[in-house]
Amino acid sequence: MKQELLNKYSVPVPRYTSYPPANFFNDSFTAESYKKAIVESNNQDPQHISVYIHIPFCHQLCYYCGCNSQKFREKETVNAYIDALKKEIKMVLPLLNKNRKISQIHYGGGTPTSQPVAVLKELNHLILSEFDCIENPEIAIECHPGFMDESYWESLTDAGFNRVSIGIQDFNENVLKAVNRRKALISIEQIVDIVKSKGLSYNMDFIYGLPLQTADSFAETIEKAISLQPDRLVTFSYAHVPWVNKLQTKLEEIGLPTVSVKNGMYEVAKNLLSDAGYKTIGLDHFVKPEDELYAALKSNKLHRNFQGYCTRRTTGQVYAFGITGISQLANAYSQNTKDIDLYIEQVNKGIFPIAKGYILNEEEQITRTVISELMCNYTIDWNAVSNELSVSLDRIKNAINYNKTVLSGFADDGIIEYDENHLTILPDATPFVRNVAASFDKLINTKENRYSKSI
Known part of the structure; x- marks a missing residue:
């Protein structure tokens, strides 16, 4: 790729995970606005229900993270948060038509796997006991392998999950140390053996553009990933937004790769994955040829919501739970408060914990x-x-x-x-x-x- 084009087009632009982007949401959208939008969504397309559950807690904070996460608080607050999650879910589900079906449940964070598997199982049951599912729904969770032992991995299918996203980010231990990311607790080979034996589909997630990364070092990481044959592999471009997360300034002290070096990482990864038979999906996903995402792409029917890329079969209007969760309805977005204490207080009062939203014309x-x-x-x-x-x-x-x-x-x-x-x-x-x-x-x-x- 020509350097002059990289220089010309490497400018700040939205990621367009939604339109309008979330920074256009406003506080004129209230709890009553959200309730009305939920009711209206029953008569709008898509008809399927997609659920997002946000677990904000992390054992330690990675410096690169731009998500809404925070280090573990006292046990009482964590328990109160999980109780509020259940109550919020029980506030929304009665407003949804029972003839609609669940197509997706996705847990993000933070670190969803910071919670005991029993907690996740209870949350899944709360939702799945109320609605039928489409055939082969996607029940997925983002996993931090740095804090998950063998028994935790083995228990995920019992909790109702059929897909895991393994947040590796990089196999290079020097890179992980620089960004305050803990390496996997057990070997990645053991993890893969377990999830395969349990019949789980598995993604592997990586980030390029971090300190100490080079095209050669990232190539080594991708080559190892290919040898493990994930169903899907994601190469996220590091988004440097220190005004969102001040911890990212620590990465500036170490030094971030230049635009051309960063682009070189993406190109080498894309070439290696292509040579290994993976197909490119969207900006950053790579899948095996038999994956339904690739079939959707070939027919120009690939779709995307806040959960990521999906097919028309699995897409749904998104109903989000937990702090900062963004619900993505047919003609409205609604975002919950980011304040845990306020979230718990409002939900306990039976009030939707809405901070802002947007109604699309x-x-x-x-x-x-x-x-x-x-x-x-x-x-x-x-x-x-x-x-x-x-x-x-x-x-x-x-x-x-x-x-x-x-x-x-x-x-x-x-x-x-x-x-x-x-x-x-x-x-x-x-x-x-x-x-x-x-x-x-x-x-x-x-x-x-x-x-x-x-x-």
Whole structure:
């Protein structure tokens, strides 16, 4: 990739895990707004129910983390938080139609596996006992292998999980030490043997762009990962957002890789995984050819929500529980408070613990569909979008920031091909997909915001 293109396009842009991005949420969206949106969601698509449960606690804090996490508090607070989680779930479930089905449950954090397996099992049962599931739902949990012994791994299937995401980040112990990440408690080979014997699907998650990483060292990590044959492998680009997490300033003291070095890590990983038969999904996922995500990509039906990439079969409106959890409904977003004590207090009073949210107008719903198509499938068939939304092509292009001059610039730089009916990100230019998506975003310059760089 040419250095001048890296320099030109390595600029702050949203990650577009939602549209509008979460920094546009506002406090005019209240607990009553959320309750109304939940009820309305029963008559909106998608009909499936996707659940997100946030466990914020960590045994130790990794310096790179940009998530809503905190070090363990006293046992009484942790227990009170789990009790509040159960109460919040019981507040929402009666508002959902019983003929709807569960397609996903996902635990994130923080460190969800900081909790005893019995706690996770009880939470799963609370949800799964109330609704039927689609065939082969995805019940997944993010795992920190640094604090999980053999018995914990073996117990996950009994708790109802069928997929685990193993947060390795890097196999290089010097890198892990630099970012305050504990290495796996038992060998990764043992972990893989256990999850395979239990019939669990398993992802492995890695981060590139951390201190002490080089293209060569990251290649060694990916080569080891390939030898372990995960069903899915994720290479997250490190997002340097010290205004979100001040601990990230510690990484500046060690030194972060340059844009070109960081891009080299991604390229070497992508090439190694491609040579090993893995298929590229979206910005950062790699899957085996038989994975349903790849089948969805080939038919331009890959989808994405706050849980990550998914298929139309498994996607659903997302109902989130726990602090900072973001519910992703058909025409609204709702985010819970980040204050644990306030969260517990409000839930115990029977009040939805809403901090802020957003109701999308028609124009924003159109833009969301366009950006989602581009971020997931790297291509837009404008007529297909028109048919899906039952909206004219002219209305779509007026709703978004469709600018032929800007698109011609992307085309001249070898990033896209486009005509009146189609737009496609070229194979070697996929790291710039966020830049192209941002060009359709009318809101991006409407107020001062800070985002991570695209590369």
